[in-house]
Amino acid sequence: MPLLRRLWRPAERAPQSVPEALRRAEQSRREGRYTEASALVARVLELDRDNLHAHLLAAYLHVARRATAPAKAEFRWVLGHDANHARALIGLARVALEESDTRACHELLRRALRFYPDFPEAAALLEALRASESAPPTRTATPAPRVDRLRLPGTGRALIVGRSDGTLLAAQPASEDAREVSEALTRVVRLAGATLQRCALGRVHRAIIDDGGDAVFVRTDGDLIVSLTLPRTTDPTQGLLDVNRLWSATLHELGVAAASNPATPVNTPAVDPTRRVS
Amino acid sequence: MSGPRLKLALEHDSATRGRHVRDIVTELKRLHWVRGAMLVAPDGFVIAAELPPTVTVDSVAALAATLGRELETSAARLGRPSFSTAMFSADDGTMFLAGSRIGYLVILADQQVNVQAIRGALGDAVALIEAAWGPGEVRPS
Numbered sequence: 001m002p003l004l005r006r007l008w009r010p011a012e013r014a015p016q017s018v019p020e021a022l023r024r025a026e027q028s029r030r031e032g033r034y035t036e037a038s039a040l041v042a043r044v045l046e047l048d049r050d051n052l053h054a055h056l057l058a059a060y061l062h063v064a065r066r067a068t069a070p071a072k073a074e075f076r077w078v079l080g081h082d083a084n085h086a087r088a089l090i091g092l093a094r095v096a097l098e099e100s101d102t103r104a105c106h107e108l109l110r111r112a113l114r115f116y117p118d119f120p121e122a123a124a125l126l127e128a129l130r131a132s133e134s135a136p137p138t139r140t141a142t143p144a145p146r147v148d149r150l151r152l153p154g155t156g157r158a159l160i161v162g163r164s165d166g167t168l169l170a171a172q173p174a175s176e177d178a179r180e181v182s183e184a185l186t187r188v189v190r191l192a193g194a195t196l197q198r199c200a201l202g203r204v205h206r207a208i209i210d211d212g213g214d215a216v217f218v219r220t221d222g223d224l225i226v227s228l229t230l231p232r233t234t235d236p237t238q239g240l241l242d243v244n245r246l247w248s249a250t251l252h253e254l255g256v257a258a259a260s261n262p263a264t265p266v267n268t269p270a271v272d273p274t275r276r277v278s
Numbered sequence: 279m280s281g282p283r284l285k286l287a288l289e290h291d292s293a294t295r296g297r298h299v300r301d302i303v304t305e306l307k308r309l310h311w312v313r314g315a316m317l318v319a320p321d322g323f324v325i326a327a328e329l330p331p332t333v334t335v336d337s338v339a340a341l342a343a344t345l346g347r348e349l350e351t352s353a354a355r356l357g358r359p360s361f362s363t364a365m366f367s368a369d370d371g372t373m374f375l376a377g378s379r380i381g382y383l384v385i386l387a388d389q390q391v392n393v394q395a396i397r398g399a400l401g402d403a404v405a406l407i408e409a410a411w412g413p414g415e416v417r418p419s
Contacts, residue, residue, distance in 0.1 A: 027296075029319075029323065030296060030323075031299065031325070032299060032319065032325055032381060032407075032411060033411075034380070060319075060321045060323065063321035064319045064323070064381070066320060066347075066350070090340075094321075094322065094340075094343075094344060094347075098344075098347050098348070098351050120334055120336050120337045120340075121322060121336050121339075121340035123337070124334075124337035124338075124340050124341055125340055125344065128341060128344070177356055180355070180356060181356060184352035184355070184356065187348055188345065188348055188349060188352065191341065191344055191345040192345055192364075192366040193366075193368075194341055195338060195341040195345055195366075195373060196366060196368040198333075198334070198338050199333055199338055199386055200332065200333075200370070201368040201369065201370045201371035201372075201373065201386070202368040202369025202370045202371070203368055203369055204367070204368050205367055205368060205369070206365075206366070206367040207364065207365060207366045207367070208364065208365045208393070209349065209361055209364045209365075210361065210362050210397070211353060211359045211360065211362060212359050212362045213359060235394075236365075236394055236397075237393075
């Protein structure tokens, strides 16, 4: 914008009416201007404290700003005034999922779909939830692979081997939070799998999750999940080759462990013959 | 960083941010082997999207936002830094996700896509968003 026009532009006046403030709040939200949108919603609630649209918008803005507790309170306020409000139900369902309360999430999504059967977001989330619930049952008898025989690459920081039901099979080095990491990886792989399926891209096989310091390279067949943590600077192709090697070694070790304990047969996943490194 | 850089320069005038955010998504869509891109808010609201017509935008946005939040909350629970980019490869394509202060950038691409180039382009896009939205908006937890 030219400097003179910018200087001469009158300062934006505060909205005088509820519809105007709501319209401007929606506009700001559409542009990712959450602070401005929140100020406008606050203005609406000054003028009309029981405005349902403003409370719903406030809930969305709290979620957008990653503030779960106030978002939950606002969604509940909306449901207190309209028990079958589909948007509030799905909003609260997503918060429940974030808090790992899958039962509450399931129930809220079912409620939303009971009243609004053509609700694509709710249907997609419920489908993802059902897919994770139908994950193979925990194989309590699954022998742990001998991770000490799995050789990490020189720069390797951690190896986690788990099942898609969250069971931790092995970790190297053994750490206190290995089980939590395994469960978190399971949830991420399931959700990513559901998203990829929704895009008609097929089943998830590999992942790279980068947190700025480390990169976690993952290989999965939908049942077994092998993850290898390497420095972020690792070339992606090299990291995927390293995790592929550990994947094959894990399958071998699982086979050896099962053979040495024939009373507990293990349905060892088939080795992917393609071995692509994408 | 290898690969193409996003050819964008953002004005920091809030009135033009809506257009600029669409430009960021358009530029990502133009990258080699990329089928589509979108920016979705953490609540699942679609800020901008250029996805193939076969993709149901609202459903994918809801799932992508949930996935983004799961990556953030898992990291927070484990006391680790939040994810910057994530890539998920499937039989028929690859999905990338990057976190920013206003939401998640999502890219759908062919399987043969250059992973490093896309990660670099996502890093550039996030930097543009950070510069334009400034400290007024919260950063991902």
